[in-house]
Amino acid sequence: MRILLTNDDGVNGRGLHLLESVARALSDDVWIVAPADEQSGAGHSLTLSMPVRLRQHDDRRFSVTGTPTDAVMLALAHVLKDNPPDVILSGINRGANIAEDVTYSGTVSAAMEGALAGVPSIALSQAYPREGMGDTVPFAAAEAWASRVLRPLVELEMAPKTLVNVNFPALAPDAVRGIRVCRQGIRDYGRLRIVKRQDPRGYEYFWFGLGPVVETPGHSTDLEALADGYVTVTPLHLDLTHESSLRALHERFEAEA
Numbered sequence: 001m002r003i004l005l006t007n008d009d010g011v012n013g014r015g016l017h018l019l020e021s022v023a024r025a026l027s028d029d030v031w032i033v034a035p036a037d038e039q040s041g042a043g044h045s046l047t048l049s050m051p052v053r054l055r056q057h058d059d060r061r062f063s064v065t066g067t068p069t070d071a072v073m074l075a076l077a078h079v080l081k082d083n084p085p086d087v088i089l090s091g092i093n094r095g096a097n098i099a100e101d102v103t104y105s106g107t108v109s110a111a112m113e114g115a116l117a118g119v120p121s122i123a124l125s126q127a128y129p130r131e132g133m134g135d136t137v138p139f140a141a142a143e144a145w146a147s148r149v150l151r152p153l154v155e156l157e158m159a160p161k162t163l164v165n166v167n168f169p170a171l172a173p174d175a176v177r178g179i180r181v182c183r184q185g186i187r188d189y190g191r192l193r194i195v196k197r198q199d200p201r202g203y204e205y206f207w208f209g210l211g212p213v214v215e216t217p218g219h220s221t222d223l224e225a226l227a228d229g230y231v232t233v234t235p236l237h238l239d240l241t242h243e244s245s246l247r248a249l250h251e252r253f254e255a256e257a
Helices: 014-026 068-079 106-116 140-154 222-227 243-256
Strands: 002-006 029-035 054-058 061-064 087-094 121-126 162-168 178-181 192-198 204-210 230-237
Touching: 002 014, 002 068, 014 029, 014 087, 014 121, 014 140, 029 068, 054 068, 061 068, 068 106, 087 106, 087 140, 106 121, 106 162, 121 140, 140 162, 140 178, 140 230, 162 222, 222 230
Parallel strands: 002 029, 002 087, 029 061, 087 121, 121 162, 178 230
Antiparallel strands: 054 061, 162 230, 192 204
16 A cells, blocks of 8 residues: 655654654555645645745655645656555644634645545644644644554545545543544634734734634534544545535526526
């Protein structure tokens, strides 16, 4: 089994090194094509206004001066074009990617790009307990649970244009309560927090942050399951069409004709 690894924290990210060790327990054919620098929040963007450079570090390790999407595109269309991967693993991200995070996340978007290309793809992220942890974010839960999650997933026959999003709770490994398959949640947009500051020259600048999570009844989403101490496994699909609105829109435009 050929495994392609990528991420959005950059080719030297701690989570990617951890994912590599997990992947090597699953296969001896592991390749890495990842952004040269951190691309958190890059979403599914690709680079169109400047050249993208590819640097080879060893036989199966490459970095890309671009986004996670750029990295997967170059991996599939150039580096591995004659022998594509059987599965793509993206992560392990420093920070959870749950609920609407998936629309901003470079980690999840790299897996989306793989799914678009028809390659089974899995995104993995490690939650952390508080802001400001930087490089001290603990990956212990991911280290202990990643293999348990991935072994059944890499053998799963995924539906076309789908991917799986995995998140590890911010807990010690023995405190994790298990693995829970759940749907994607949606946070209250009102939790957006903007911090305004001033630079030494007197000009304002801003940091974006998030307030507390608003829970939903039944604790049925990735938001609550992760907070409850479970590893979350959420299937996502790339068709964003809202099926139940199609008929109403057809009727509206037929009435206008």
